[in-house]
Amino acid sequence: MDVSRAFPLLVSAVALGCAVNPATGSRQLMLVSESQEISMGRDYDKEVVASIGLYPDSALQRWIQQFGARLAATSERPNLPWSFRVVDNPVVNAFALPAASFMSRAGFSLTSTPKRSWLVWWGHEIATSPPGTRRAR
Numbered sequence: 579m580d581v582s583r584a585f586p587l588l589v590s591a592v593a594l595g596c597a598v599n600p601a602t603g604s605r606q607l608m609l610v611s612e613s614q615e616i617s618m619g620r621d622y623d624k625e626v627v628a629s630i631g632l633y634p635d636s637a638l639q640r641w642i643q644q645f646g647a648r649l650a651a652t653s654e655r656p657n658l659p660w661s662f663r664v665v666d667n668p669v670v671n672a673f674a675l676p677a678a679s680f681m682s683r684a685g686f687s688l689t690s691t692p693k694r695s696w697l698v699w700w701g702h703e704i705a706t707s708p709p710g711t712r713r714a715r
Contacts, residue, residue, distance in 0.1 A: 612677075616659060619677030623661065626681060633664040646680060649700050662700065674703045 597608040610618070632639065646662025658678040665681045672682035680703050 610676075612658075616677040619659075619675045619679045622675045623679045626665065626675070627663075630681075631666040633666045635664070638664055642682070646700050649697070650678065650704060653704055672699055672703055678704075680704075 596605040642662045642664055647660055650656060650658070650660040650662075655678070661679040663681055665683055667683040669683045672680065674680050680700065682699065
């Protein structure tokens with residue numbers, strides 16, 4: 579194929595894959611749609627729960643979900659199906675999955691001062707979650 583013909587097709591394909599980043603307001607290439615991102619997040623969430631398990635404290639799980647939901651409501655994407663849970667693992671850490679599914683490890687929840695530490699931890703996870711378009715205000 580002639581390069582002069584291929585270039586406009588390439589530019590068009592990239593432009594169609596661009597979306598507005600809610601954190602910056604600028605257009606950027608998005609390789610998956612929001613619905614695909616949500617589906618991926620739900621699938622990965624099931625895998626994590628099946629492989630690690632949830633920490634068996636329903637009061638803690640409720641508190642984490644409510645606290646995270648209040649924080650997520652201030653993000654650029656408040657309408658995502660936000661999920662905040664504690665997995666049964668003694669490591670002090672947290673991680674994010676696509677489409678606003680967040681997990682912290684039991685080691686963190688059992689060794690920290692809840693309100694201040696959780697605010698910083700979840701704020702960081704929301705701001706840096708895949709694909710990096712969410713930022714807590």
